[in-house]
Amino acid sequence: MKRPYPSYDVLAKWDTPSFDETTRAVLAKRLTEVPPRRFFTEDEHRLLEAVADRLLPQSDRREPIPIAPWIDARLATDGGEGFRYDGMPPQQEAWRLGLRGIDAEARLQFSQGFRELGPGEQDEVLRRIEAGEVDDREWGGLDARRFFRHELLTAAVGVYYAHPAAWNEIGFGGPASPRGYVRLGFDERDPWEPELAR
């Protein structure tokens, strides 16, 4: 993966007018206080880590962005968007059913638990779940497709792209209060914005 903004580090703006005290406090917590496991069992947590590692592989990173701990933290307080789709169980139950379903599909397809599979096989398990090619008996009434797309993938992606390391990767300006931006046109950048590699 060729990074468009290799020299950019949004956190280098920490002590500049782009960061205010409120934002610094929020980001300090995200960077240093990764929450301990409270909701999932140890097995479920390891399984979720393995799944998240396929949804957002990070073998290129020395320090991967933690994903499973933040999903666990959300579920521990039953937080999130609050609403659920008609027919879906409450989210805490949905996640337990969903993880169990993923492992069950792995066993049906490859006779091994999801964590024991290689990356290619794991991707194949997830691809089939995304396409709804599952054995409904293994999902306890959960809509596997909807769980994959609107719970699992959305949650994992949200955690990843909430992290400053992901902002560096895609060239997002990041915190901008009180100083916003001045140059708004095509190919224009303020000196405090990411610089494209030439």
Next chain:
Amino acid sequence: MTEAARAKDGRAPDIFTRGGWVAMRQHRDAEPVDFAIVGAGAGGATLAAKLAEAGLSVVVLEAGPYWRPLEDFASDEAEQHKLYWTDKRITGGDDPIELGGNNSGRGVGGSTVHFSMISLRFRPEWFKCRTKLGYGVDWPLSFEEIRPYYVEAERALAVSGPVHYPWGPFRGPYPYRPHEVNAAGLVLARGAEALGVKWAATPIATVSAPRGKSSPCMYRGYCNFGCSTNAKQSALVVWAPRALAAGAEIRDMAMVTRIGVDRSGLVTGVHYRREGVDRFQKARNVVVAGYAIETPRLLLNSACPQHPDGLANSSGLVGKNLMTHAGPGVWAEFDEEIRWWKAPPNMAVCEHWNYVDEGKDFHGGYAFMSQGPFPMAWAETVSTSREGMWGWRLREEMLKYNRMAGFVPVAECEPREVNRVELAEETDQHGTPIPRVIFSYSDNDRRLQAHSIRFMSRMLEAAGGRDLWTSTDTSHLLGTCRMGDDPRTSVVDADGRSWDIRNLWICDGSLFPTCGGVNPSLTIQALACRIGDRIAAMARRGELSAAAAVR
């Protein structure tokens, strides 16, 4: 779980200083006020200011916090999730509406705290769309009746927009000059000019020059996550301070669970919970302004022997005719760097298909705007719109972030009774039944959206975009307590007053008989200004006391 209230002991947070306070008049629960208003958003806060300025006593009960933007609003997408209504809800139907952050607010200012600030008037014909355009239902109001209140709301919000807006009847310049259009907006401009249709700098409620204690917009781009500099003219910044200055009380962290009713069937006040204590505020009149889900939910949850089907519901229409705006997005990659996260998210607008009726295979209209999604929201759109968009493929796709641009319409949906808000058996943290929202698009809705996708795609390509793809979304919730001329086919009259219970009123987006093809907040505020003037006039003539005298 109890969160501490801030607005008490004779003071409310000063939104313009860190840790500051302003004086607030307070009422005792047992002292009947002229008006108890449920909800402090675009409808409730606006009406509170108008009624208090007319000399009426007002208490507003808001379920969420009283924010101080300067210290409470971080420049962070995830943290600002706290601005949304995230109580339990169920969403269903053929096209279930995504709720949560998409279309709700919690806290003084309601969803205007995180809205995109787009402040457009309805096309005049929409108020009589059945008579003049052959679809939907007529409003009990004409454009001429609401026009002065559009002017009032635009001035109150100091809307920044063009000197000459190219659609609709002559309106003169907007109160403040337009903002510079960012590159994402210039994509729309370029495409529109290539296709030979008009475009404009979007009229938005963030100031382009200093105004009172608001400094000009800094183009941070975090508008959908709360404005930390108070440039945004939200209900929190505009109407709440006016309401307090005129003597209204705004009680934050006060969740109304039920409306009280006396033996004659009139309302007596509101049951609410604040800091873990159940209380009852007496009132001569109650206004429900909780938006199109919570408003019908409260009316239905207040069912009693005098009103067994819920309050104001003799028509059976409370909760019915739910509308949203469809928002199918079209996205493309460009050669230039656009960096759409700079400046407010929707700097350019095209209302062509709101004002042209020829060449359509559908009723209704749509506006569309340029976009500026932030990383979490964008990653969700990217990953959920196409199969297989996860893993390395997703991370690669996200690298195009700064070279993407796109359009999303505010696409009109027909009012239909099958689309509705009802009560589920499950209860929330207060023991109150939660709402179930049921929504499906009609064939007309689908044709309209298909047209918008075709047209926006042509424009995006004409602007130089390539590798187009589409997404689905919705915004806004409207219509579940419609206003009308006939008690059999509407919940309230043109003043928002219940046909059944003459001291019960509604003032929010649930009033809309149809939803038009523009964002609703300006029309909600214009309606609230009008309802405020109407109530003040009725009060002066003694027409409100008849209901109150029963007690």
